[in-house]
Amino acid sequence: MDLWFEEYQTKDMVISCRVLRTLHQEKTPFQELAVLDTVEFGRMLVLDDVIQTTIKDEFVYHEMITHVALNTHAKPVKVLIIGGGDGGAVREVVKHQSVEKVVLCEIDGAVVEASKKYLPEISCALENNKAEIVIDDGIKHVRNNKNTYDIIIIDSTDPVGPAEGLFSAAFYKDIFDSLNEEGIFVAQTESPFFNDSLVQRIFKDVSGIFPLTRLFLANVPSYPGGLWTFTMGSKKYDPLDVDIEKIESMNTKYYSPAIHRSCFILPPFVKKLL
Ligand code: AG3
Structure with a gap:
């Protein structure tokens, strides 16, 4: 299956990464939290659809x-x-x-x-x-x-x-x-x-x-x-x-x-x- 994560970095620009697996996803009282395993960046922490940190960088x-x-x-x-x-x-x-x-x-x-x-x-x-x-x-x-x-x-x-x-x-x-x-x-x-x-x-x-x-x-x-x-x-x-x-x-x-x-x-x- 072809899975891609997209972040709208601005309302007119997107960064997109191929996802191997969604490791975790939850709605906390403050935000939506996800941990994705991506091809280019390795594991990635995402909050409200925004990349916070990745193993690579x-x-x-x-x-x-x-x-x-x-x-x-x-x-x-x-x-x-x-x-x-x-x-x-x-x-x-x-x-x-x-x-x-x-x-x-x-x-x-x-x-x-x-x-x-x-x-x-x-x-x-x-x-x-x-x-x-x-x-x-x-x-x-x-x-x-x-x-x-x-x-x-x-x-x-x-x-x-x-x-x-x-x-x-x-x-x-x-x-x-x-x-x-x-x-x-x-x-x-x-x-x-x-x-x-x-x-x-x-x-x-x-x-x-x-x-x-x-x-x-x-x-x-x-x-x-x-x-x-x-x-x-x-x-x-x-x-x-x-x-x-x-x-x-x-x-x-x-x-x-x-x-x-x-x-x-x-x-x-x-x-x-x-
Ligand atoms: N703090 C997030 C920096 C902002 C990222 N913004 C973005 N991707 N649009 C990172 C927390 C890491 N400890």
Whole structure:
């Protein structure tokens, strides 16, 4: 049988992948969840018909959403991840010796369960003793935990449905307050091609709250356009001041000391958004 999964990446553009098997499908209280086995990307986590992560390219996204910020901070000890129920970001964060605790605050417990069952390569660190899983609304969690974290990572879905509030200026202010004095936050902020005004608006909002705002890029083939943005807000440290010679090697496949520098080099069409 010829089975294809389609994601409408925009209302006028589709990515389509041949599916070998649907491993899991359920309607959670928050969204529709599926785990597919695809030919090109291997196993794939899909939420509300949108590709979240795949075995083939997850390392790019998960390494970049974590190591750039963690290696910018002199000594990250307490880390919060909002969203990211698949556990990929947790897996990267626990590689850092200085980290004592990583709290994963995911609104939908079904994502954690499905990842544990079907995506062990991604979820493997969820059982790590540095990791604490909290099934709750990230917005509530940051409001209840002021002046607490060294690093906050927003590993969200697209800004529709459950994640909408995670892209608002009010939320960035709550994040600022939930970080301690030297805190850094980083968020996945979508495509510079197809979400240019969103990228622009987020950069402006974050710049209004944090003393330092930086945008960096990575290539995630399964996401719209491939080229992906991450926005960082920092109270003290500048990622460009990091002595990259001193970055410890952590068995990464995309992130490297040279990438720590080069990911901040922006093509003019992206620079224009800032
Ligand atoms: N977070 C989703 C990034 C957005 C993907 N968008 C899309 N495919 N249209 C990924 C979660 C992985 N931990």
